[in-house]
Amino acid sequence: MPTLPLAPDPSAPALDPRPGLSGLAPDELAGWFTERGEPAYRARQVGDAVWGRSATSVDEIRTLPAPLREAIDGAFRFDTVGDTELRLSDGGLTEKGLHRLSDGTLIESVLMHYPARGAMRERHTLCISSQGGCAVGCPFCATGELGFGRDLETAEIVDQVRHAARRLNAAGQRLTNVVFMGMGEPLANYGPVKTALEILTAEWGYAISPRRITVSTVGLAPAVARLIAETGVNLAVSLSASTDVQRDRLMPVNRRYPLAVLLNACRELPLPRRKRITFEYVLLAGENDADADAHRLVRLLHGLRVKLNLIPFNPFPDAGFAPSPRARILRFQAILRAQGIGATIRESRGQDIQAACGQLAAARPAA
C-alpha cells in the first residue's frame, strides 16, 4: 500500500464546531446578517463569493468591512475541504482530490474531463462523496470494506464542488455534471445531501440543471421514492445481482429491501416522461456475469424504463472477487441489447491513482 501524505491523523482535533458557510441556505445566511443589523446585500456579497467565485477565504471578499470578515470567520468554517491533495491521471483528464476534513476524516472526489466529440460538447463531471466510509458493507467495494466513519455535513459535500469549480474556472471551464458516486451511501445521509442538491441546482448557487446531476444509491427503497418526489435529479440504482441469493451476498442491504421490494418501489416512482432509471451492475467473474443472469435481468426489469450501466469490477487488494473477462462483458451486453435493454459499458478512469469506481478509499494505509 502506498503511504499517503494525507494519512488520517490520530491526534486530529474534534470536528470544528463552526458550521461550514457554503452549506447554509440563502435564508439562513441572510438571517445571520439581519440578526447583526447588517443590510441584506451583505448576504448576497458573501453568497456570490462562496458559490459564484468559489472563494477559499473570507479575506477574498474585499467588499466586506474587516470587522465583519472577522465575525464571519469566528462563526463559520469558510472551506471545509481546504486540506487537499490532488493526483492526476489519464493524461490530466482525471483528477482525484483527497480531502482531509477538520476532524481528520478522509474523503475523495474525482473530476473527469471529457473533451468535445462530434456533436457532443465538452463535459466536466465531478464525482463526490456523501459520507466518510460507508455502513452498507458491500464486499466488492473498497469503501464498504473500510467501514463507516461519519455522515458529511452539507458544506463538506458542497465544498468538494467548490474545490473543483475553482480549478475549472481558473482554466476558463465550467463544471457541467455532478454524480454522487464517491464514498458513502447518499440516501443514508438524506438531509445534508438534499440541501447540497438545492445549493447545486439553485440560480444563486451553482445553477446546475438537475438533469445533469445523478444520485447513485444502493437502493434504500423509501428514500428512493422521497428523492424522486423532492428533487428532479437522475436516479442510478446499484443492482449488481439477478437473484436475491446473489444480492444478499453482494449487497447486504438486500435483506432489508429485497429485489421485489426495490423494483416495485422503482415501478411506482413518479418519473417524468422520457426519463429512465439507470441500473448499475458491477460485473464479477463467476458471481453475477452468466448468460442466465442477463436473461433474468431482462425479466426483472420488464416494464421499467431503464438504462443499464455495466461496470467492469475494479479490483483492490484482498477483494476476493475478480473482474469478468472482456468477452464475457460483451456477451452479457449483447444479450441485454438483443432483448431491447439499452446497456452500456462504463469506461474506467484513473485506475493508476485509485480513482476508479469503488476504489476511492483503496489507497488507505494498511490496517
Ligand code: SAH
Ligand atoms: N453507495 C452508492 C454510491 C457509491 S458506489 C451505491 O452503492 O450506488 C458507486 C458505484 O460504484 C456503485 O454502482 C457501486 O456498485 C460501484 N462499485 C463499488 N465498488 C466497485 C468496484 N470495486 N468496482 C466497480 N464498481 C464498484
Ligand code: SF4
Ligand atoms: Fe456503500 Fe455503495 Fe460501496 Fe455498497 S457500493 S459499500 S453502498 S459505497
